[in-house]
Amino acid sequence: KAGVTQTPRYLIKTRGQQVTLSCSPISGHRSVSWYQQTPGQGLQFLFEYFSETQRNKGNFPGRFSGRQFSNSRSEMNVSTLELGDSALYLCASAVWASENGELFFGEGSRLTVL
Amino acid sequence: DQQVKQNSPSLSVQEGRISILNCDYTNSMFDYFLWYKKYPAEGPTFLISISSIKDKNEDGRFTVFLNKSAKHLSLHIVPSQPGDSAVYFCAASAWPSYDKVIFGPGTSLSVIP
Numbered sequence: 001k002a003g004v005t006q007t008p009r010y011l012i013k014t015r016g017q018q019v020t021l022s023c024s025p026i027s028g029h030r031s032v033s034w035y036q037q038t039p040g041q042g043l044q045f046l047f048e049y050f051s052e053t054q055r056n057k058g059n060f061p062g063r064f065s066g067r068q069f070s071n072s073r074s075e076m077n078v079s080t081l082e083l084g085d086s087a088l089y090l091c092a093s094a095v096w097a098s099e100n101g102e103l104f105f106g107e108g109s110r111l112t113v114l
Numbered sequence: 115d116q117q118v119k120q121n122s123p124s125l126s127v128q129e130g131r132i133s134i135l136n137c138d139y140t141n142s143m144f145d146y147f148l149w150y151k152k153y154p155a156e157g158p159t160f161l162i163s164i165s166s167i168k169d170k171n172e173d174g175r176f177t178v179f180l181n182k183s184a185k186h187l188s189l190h191i192v193p194s195q196p197g198d199s200a201v202y203f204c205a206a207s208a209w210p211s212y213d214k215v216i217f218g219p220g221t222s223l224s225v226i227p
Contacts, residue, residue, distance in 0.1 A: 004157070031213055033213070033214075033215070035217070040123075040219055041219055042118075042120075042203060042217045042218050042219035042220050043158070043203060043205075043217035044217075045214060045215070045216060045217070048213050048214060050213065055211075055213060055214075056211055056213060056214040058214075090157055090158070092157070094213065102148075102160040102163070103150075103158075103160065103215060104157075104160075105157030105158045105159070106157050107155065107156055107157050108157060
């Protein structure tokens, strides 16, 4: 079956702009998590959605937001971009609460802020 | 405040030898631990996990050891193969929020033929 699909794969923005990233989970998966990966920091948890509801949130400013649609697809938005937002944004899906902790990751969207 | 730490950014091992990747955590509420592997230009993939009720879990060449009193876990790869060269992330979660998985910064493993 198809894996987790993230679009776009690469994008370049300038400071102050906003960006929307999309994630299509594996069919049947209802939980979607978002992570930010930067060198030296590993994967930083942004938020997790299940059945269109945000269940968990990490320690990111309010400029980072997300949502999930009824078909489990998810989007995350970053407003008023800063240089430090340059990172690889990874989306992961799970059946529900990842019973064995297994998340299925997409290949990521690499954002560069100039 | 990093709750999951991997203090070795990189590790080099000869093919056929044992690779030991270490991980420490600070949050005593964590009760489920996982290892993920990541190749360049790919998303991380799940490798192995362990619940806090166990101190060892084995899957083929991969074994994870958990020392709860020391808040420490390690991943052993025996024997190491060149295809194991990747970044390894240690991760943890806590009941009831098993859906909130906290990752460490990763250790880059190079297995030298």
